[in-house]
Amino acid sequence: MDPPRRPPQHVKETESYKILKSALPSEWLAREVTGVDYGIDIYLELASGPKGQELRGDLCFLQVKSTEKISWQEDNMARLHGIKKSTVNYWMNNPLPVFLLWVDLSERQVYLVAVQSYLRHRYQDFQKPGESMSFLFHRDLRLHPALLIDQYVRDRYYGDFERNARALFARLGESWKFLFYHLGSDGPMAMDYDKELHFRHLYDTTRKMAQHLKIEWPVPSLHEIYDKDRESFGEDSSTLHWHSFDQVVEPMLPVFLDVAEAAAALIDSQIYYWLERDRALLNFCGNVHHQLRDMRAELAGA
Numbered sequence: 001m002d003p004p005r006r007p008p009q010h011v012k013e014t015e016s017y018k019i020l021k022s023a024l025p026s027e028w029l030a031r032e033v034t035g036v037d038y039g040i041d042i043y044l045e046l047a048s049g050p051k052g053q054e055l056r057g058d059l060c061f062l063q064v065k066s067t068e069k070i071s072w073q074e075d076n077m078a079r080l081h082g083i084k085k086s087t088v089n090y091w092m093n094n095p096l097p098v099f100l101l102w103v104d105l106s107e108r109q110v111y112l113v114a115v116q117s118y119l120r121h122r123y124q125d126f127q128k129p130g131e132s133m134s135f136l137f138h139r140d141l142r143l144h145p146a147l148l149i150d151q152y153v154r155d156r157y158y159g160d161f162e163r164n165a166r167a168l169f170a171r172l173g174e175s176w177k178f179l180f181y182h183l184g185s186d187g188p189m190a191m192d193y194d195k196e197l198h199f200r201h202l203y204d205t206t207r208k209m210a211q212h213l214k215i216e217w218p219v220p221s222l223h224e225i226y227d228k229d230r231e232s233f234g235e236d237s238s239t240l241h242w243h244s245f246d247q248v249v250e251p252m253l254p255v256f257l258d259v260a261e262a263a264a265a266l267i268d269s270q271i272y273y274w275l276e277r278d279r280a281l282l283n284f285c286g287n288v289h290h291q292l293r294d295m296r297a298e299l300a301g302a
Helices: 008-023 085-092 115-121 123-127 145-156 158-170 172-182 193-213 222-233 242-269 271-277 279-286 289-300
Strands: 029-032 042-048 054-067 077-084 098-104 109-114 132-138
Touching: 008 029, 008 054, 008 098, 008 109, 042 145, 054 085, 054 145, 077 085, 077 098, 085 115, 085 123, 085 132, 098 115, 098 145, 109 115, 109 132, 109 145, 115 123, 115 132, 115 145, 115 158, 115 271, 123 132, 123 271, 145 158, 158 172, 158 193, 158 242, 158 279, 172 193, 172 242, 172 289, 193 242, 222 242, 242 271, 242 279, 242 289, 271 279
Parallel strands: 054 098
Antiparallel strands: 029 042, 042 054, 077 132, 098 109
16 A cells, blocks of 8 residues: 655745745744645744844734745736635735735745735726736846835835825825925014924824835934924923924925825826725825925925
8 A cells, every 4th residue: 555645735825934934034933734724824923123033013924835946927027817806805804914926836936915005006807807916026126125114014004104194185185385485584483382282293193294205304303303493492391382383394294295295196006906995085186286386486486
């Protein structure tokens, strides 16, 4: 009687997991999912801190596919076919980042796609008829901790970007007038509480969007500004003064416009996603360029 033999697929799966784990930092926790496969193979928890030993609940999900040798095209692209749309829908609606990994067994390399980011840019592929779809991989996107962290942060906090974009564009003209026309107006006067709160809201919204869009933020921190304000106007000062407002808003105004332009361009580049997600925001972003041009002209003439 012949001894039991492992199916080739099981051998490939084991080897692909070995290659994957060798590409990840040893401090990260990779937990394989057992039982029924709903499109998630591994729960991955990223460690952080100076020595990479702090666990802060930074979780993402991995789906692992493998092939003996990936057939790259001349443009360094390759397609992974046969991904069920029911699985893709599950990934898309997951609150945590999901990564589709493709292991080349012969080269012992792992390539990745950040699923939610990919689908926002190629949502039309998901909408096409059929029960499955393909994913396009680029040869330069080899699995590397820095790349995975960058993509993790982008997808983990994309919901914050959406909320901040709506808040920014819903009152773009009003916010511009508040920032621009109060600049240099009432230096030694204390700000009214409602105006101080409005200013802090615009500061936080613009800063967070700049961070997401990787736009430089050459603006003083609010902690620094409040400390200087108290030094200038007394420790018992309970509210910010317009002079301090000026110190923040002057370097912030160009970034405010850069953020608005970059956010509108990003949303406009994800047209099929936003047609279903928020058509009003998409329409606004497609027509905001003239308004932003006028604001830039106003700032240049100041």
